[in-house]
Amino acid sequence: MHQSRREFLRSGSASAVALALGGSGGCASMPATAPKVVVVGGGFAGATAAKYVRKWGDGKIAVTLVERGSAFVSCPLSNLVLGGSRQIADLTVAYDGLDKWGVRRITDEAMTIDPAARTIRLSSGTTLPYDRLILAPGIDFIWDAIPALASREAQEKILHAWKAGAQTIALRRQLEAMPDGGVFVMHIPKAPYRCPPGPYERACQVALYFSTRKPKSKVIILDANEDVQSKKELFTAAWNGRYKGYVEYRPNSGLVDVEVTTLTAKLDFDDVKADVLNIIPPQHAGGVARALGMANANGRFCQVDFLTYESTAERNIHVLGDAIQPAELMPKSGHMANQHGKVCAAAVVALLTGGEVNPAPVIANTCYSYIDDKEVVHVASVHRYDPATKTMRVVAGSGGLSAAANVQETVYAEAWAKNIWADMLT
Amino acid sequence: MNRPALAAFSLLVAASAAGAVGANLGRDVAANCTSCHEADGRSRGGIPSLVGQDRLNLVQQMRDFRDGKRPSTIMQQLAKGYSDAEIEAAAAYLSAQKAD
Numbered sequence: 001m002h003q004s005r006r007e008f009l010r011s012g013s014a015s016a017v018a019l020a021l022g023g024s025g026g027c028a029s030m031p032a033t034a035p036k037v038v039v040v041g042g043g044f045a046g047a048t049a050a051k052y053v054r055k056w057g058d059g060k061i062a063v064t065l066v067e068r069g070s071a072f073v074s075c076p077l078s079n080l081v082l083g084g085s086r087q088i089a090d091l092t093v094a095y096d097g098l099d100k101w102g103v104r105r106i107t108d109e110a111m112t113i114d115p116a117a118r119t120i121r122l123s124s125g126t127t128l129p130y131d132r133l134i135l136a137p138g139i140d141f142i143w144d145a146i147p148a149l150a151s152r153e154a155q156e157k158i159l160h161a162w163k164a165g166a167q168t169i170a171l172r173r174q175l176e177a178m179p180d181g182g183v184f185v186m187h188i189p190k191a192p193y194r195c196p197p198g199p200y201e202r203a204c205q206v207a208l209y210f211s212t213r214k215p216k217s218k219v220i221i222l223d224a225n226e227d228v229q230s231k232k233e234l235f236t237a238a239w240n241g242r243y244k245g246y247v248e249y250r251p252n253s254g255l256v257d258v259e260v261t262t263l264t265a266k267l268d269f270d271d272v273k274a275d276v277l278n279i280i281p282p283q284h285a286g287g288v289a290r291a292l293g294m295a296n297a298n299g300r301f302c303q304v305d306f307l308t309y310e311s312t313a314e315r316n317i318h319v320l321g322d323a324i325q326p327a328e329l330m331p332k333s334g335h336m337a338n339q340h341g342k343v344c345a346a347a348v349v350a351l352l353t354g355g356e357v358n359p360a361p362v363i364a365n366t367c368y369s370y371i372d373d374k375e376v377v378h379v380a381s382v383h384r385y386d387p388a389t390k391t392m393r394v395v396a397g398s399g400g401l402s403a404a405a406n407v408q409e410t411v412y413a414e415a416w417a418k419n420i421w422a423d424m425l426t
Numbered sequence: 427m428n429r430p431a432l433a434a435f436s437l438l439v440a441a442s443a444a445g446a447v448g449a450n451l452g453r454d455v456a457a458n459c460t461s462c463h464e465a466d467g468r469s470r471g472g473i474p475s476l477v478g479q480d481r482l483n484l485v486q487q488m489r490d491f492r493d494g495k496r497p498s499t500i501m502q503q504l505a506k507g508y509s510d511a512e513i514e515a516a517a518a519y520l521s522a523q524k525a526d
Contacts, residue, residue: 056453335461342457346450358450362512364458364504380500382458382507398507402499409499415471419464426466 030102034062035352038120038130040110040288042067042095044334045321046136047424048341049348053134054101057349064104064128066120069165071095072425075195076334076368077417078164082172083205084213085373091164091417097426110137110288115314132348134309135294135302136320136337137286138163139194142300145282147257154260158277162194174276175206180214182275187255187265189282190224192301194322194332197230197379199223199280201369204235207243208372219246222253222265222272230331231369231401234377238405242372255279285323292317297325306385306392307357308347309340318344327392330383331365338420339363361385363392365399368413375405376413452519455512458504459520467525477523484517 039050042065050065057063072093080086095105108122113133121127141160143150149158161171175184184206188199203219210217228235228249239247257266263277284290284300294302294313302319303312306327311317321337330336343361350357366380381399383392402409456465456476464470467477476484490496492505508516 052457338461339458342454346454346457358454362455362458362508364461364507366462366500366504378500380503382504384507395507398503400503406499411472412499415469415473416462418470419473420461422464422466422468422470423461 030059030062034060035131036129037061037063037132037134037348037352038128039063039065039134039136040067040120041136041138041286041321042069042072042105043136043138043321043337044420044424045337045341046134047072047095047098048338049134049136049318049320049345050103051098051101051424052342052345053348054103056345057353059102061349061352062104063102064106065095065098066106066108066110066122066128067095068107068109070107072421073164074334074417074421075162075164075198077370078161078168079198079202079205080370080373081164081168082161082175082202083208083370083373084172088165088169093421093425095425097422100426110135113288113291113317115292115317118316130316131352132316132318134318134320134344134348135286135289135323136341137288137323139283139322139332140286140290141281142284143281145189146255146279148260149258149279149281154258157260158258158263158279160280161278162198162280162283171276171278175209178214178217178275181216182214183218183220183273184210184276184278185220185222185263185265185272185274186278186280187253188221188223188225188229188280190254191229192326192332193280193283195367196331196333197235197367197369200228200230200235201371202278203247203249204238204243204369204371207239207246210246211243217246218248219243220272220274221247221249222255222267223249223251224254226251230367231377231379234369234371234401234405238371283322285319289319289323294319301325306343306390307359307361308351309344310347318348320344327383329381329394330392331367333365333367335367335420336363336365338424339365341424359385359387362395366416368409368416370410370413371405374407374410376407376409377402377405378409378413451512452515452517455508455516456519458508459516465523467523475525476520477525479521481517481521484520485514488513488517 039046053063074091112121159171161167263274265272294311296303303325309318320340322332347357362384364382368378382395386393463476469475488505491501
C-alpha cells in the first residue's frame with residue numbers, strides 16, 4: 001500500500017512533517033514532536049524492526065519496544081537443550097544491546113489498542129501514543145483444541161516446550177527423570193505452526209540423548225499432517241540411519257484430547273501412552289494481534305500487505321513474524337521474522353518521513369536443523385514480491401536443501417545464530 | 427495536457443520513483459545478507475563479514491556462486507534469487523559500510 005506524499009501530509013502527524021523538515025536525530029535531543037513507533041514483542045521480528053527503524057530512520061523516529069521478558073531466548077537451537085549439547089543460557093541474549101540504537105525499552109505486556117486515538121495500553125496501566133504500531137507477539141496456543149490441557153496444572157505436566165525457556169528446561173528434566181526403556185511421545189499439530197522442521201529436529205535430538213544415555217528408550221512422533229512438513233528426506237535418512245530403532249513416525253495422527261493422569265495421547269482411532277508426553281498445540285497469532293478483527297485469515301493469523309506488513313484490517317498497525325498469514329512457502333521461522341522486521345522498518349521509515357515504500361521487496365529464508373550434535377542440514381529460499389498477485393513468491397531456481405547432513409554446516413548454523421541474534425539485538 | 431507533456435510527466439514520475447527506491451535498493455537487498463553476515467563488521471563464527479569488502483570482488487563471488495563456479499553449502503542456492511542489479515547494488519552498499 002503506497003501512501004502518496006499528499007496522503008502523508010494529510011494523515012501523518014504534523015510532527016512528522018516538522019521533523020522531516022529539520023528535526024535533529026539522537027535520543028537525548030529527540031523532540032517531543034518526533035514521529036512515534038511502538039513495537040510489541042522483542043523476538044526475531046519485533047527486535048529487528050525496533051533496531052532498524054532507529055537505524056534507517058537516522059534516529060529521527062522515536063521507538064519504544066514493549067516486551068514482557070527480561071531477556072531474549074532463542075527458539076532456534078533450543079532443541080539442543082533437549083539433546084544435551086546446549087544450556088538455555090547459551091541461547092539467551094540481553095536486550096540492553098538495543099540501548100545504543102536509542103530504542104526505549106519497557107518490560108510490560110500490551111493489553112488494548114485504541115486505533116482511533118492511536119494509543120496502546122499496557123498491563124501496568126501505562127498508555128503509549130503511536131503514529132505506527134508494530135505488533136510482533138508471536139503465537140498463542142489454541143488450548144481449546146485439547147480440552148484436558150485447559151488447566152495450568154495439566155500444562156505443567158504435559159509440556160509444549162514450543163516457546164524456549166522454562167518449558168524447554170522442564171522437558172529436559174522430564175527426559176532425564178524418565179527410566180530407560182521409556183517412550184517419548186510428541187504430537188505435531190496440523191500446519192501452519194511455528195517452525196516447520198522444528199518437531200522433526202526435536203525427534204532427532206531426543207533420539208540422540210536416548211541413543212547415548214538410554215538405549216532401550218524410544219521416540220514416537222504423532223503427526224497430524226499426512227507427511228513430514230520440512231526436509232523430509234534428510235530427517236527420514238536420520239531416522240532410518242543413525243537413529244534406526246529409536247524413532248517411529250506416524251502420519252495422519254490427529255489429536256482428539258489427552259489423558260493427563262496416564263500421559264496418554266488420544267487419537268481418532270487409537271490411544272498412545274507415553275512416559276514423557278510432549279504436545280505441541282495448534283497455534284494462532286498472539287492475543288494483541290487477534291484484536292480488532294486483525295486475525296482475518298481463518299480467524300487465526302493476520303493478513304498483511306507484503307510491501308509494508310500493515311494489517312489489511314487496521315491502518316497504521318503492522319503485524320510481523322509468526323503472527324502473520326504468510327504467503328505460500330513462507331515458513332513461520334525466526335529468519336523470516338527477521339526479514340519481515342527489516343521490510344517493515346524500511347516501509348515505516350518511508351511512510352513517516354515522506355519517502356517512497358520499496359515496491360519490490362525481496363527476502364530470504366534459512367532454517368538450519370541439527371541432526372545430532374555434529375551434523376546439520378539446511379533449507380533455504382528467496383522470495384520476491386509479485387505486484388500482479390500482491391503476494392510473495394519463491395524465485396524460480398533459488399533455494400534448496402543440503403545434499404546430506406554434514407559437519408561443515410554445523411559451523412555455519414552456529415555462526416548463523418550468533419549473527420542473526422546480533423543483527424536484531426546489538 | 428497534450429501528449430508529449432503527458433509522456434514527459436509520466437517519465438518524470440517513473441524516474442523519481444525509481445530514484446527514491448534506487449537509493450535504498452542496495453541497503454534493502456543487503457539486509458537479506460546481514461542476517462547471516464553481520465553488518466557491524468565483526469564476524470561471529472564461520473560466516474565472514476562482508477562489510478567494507480571490495481565491491482567488484484563481492485559481485486564476482488556472487489556470480490561464481492550463482493554459476494556454480496565456486497562450491498558452497500548455501501550461497502549457490504541464495505545467489506540464484508537475486509538479479510544482477512540487486513547484487514551490484516548490495517555489493518556497493520556493503521563495500522561502502524564501515525565496521526562499527
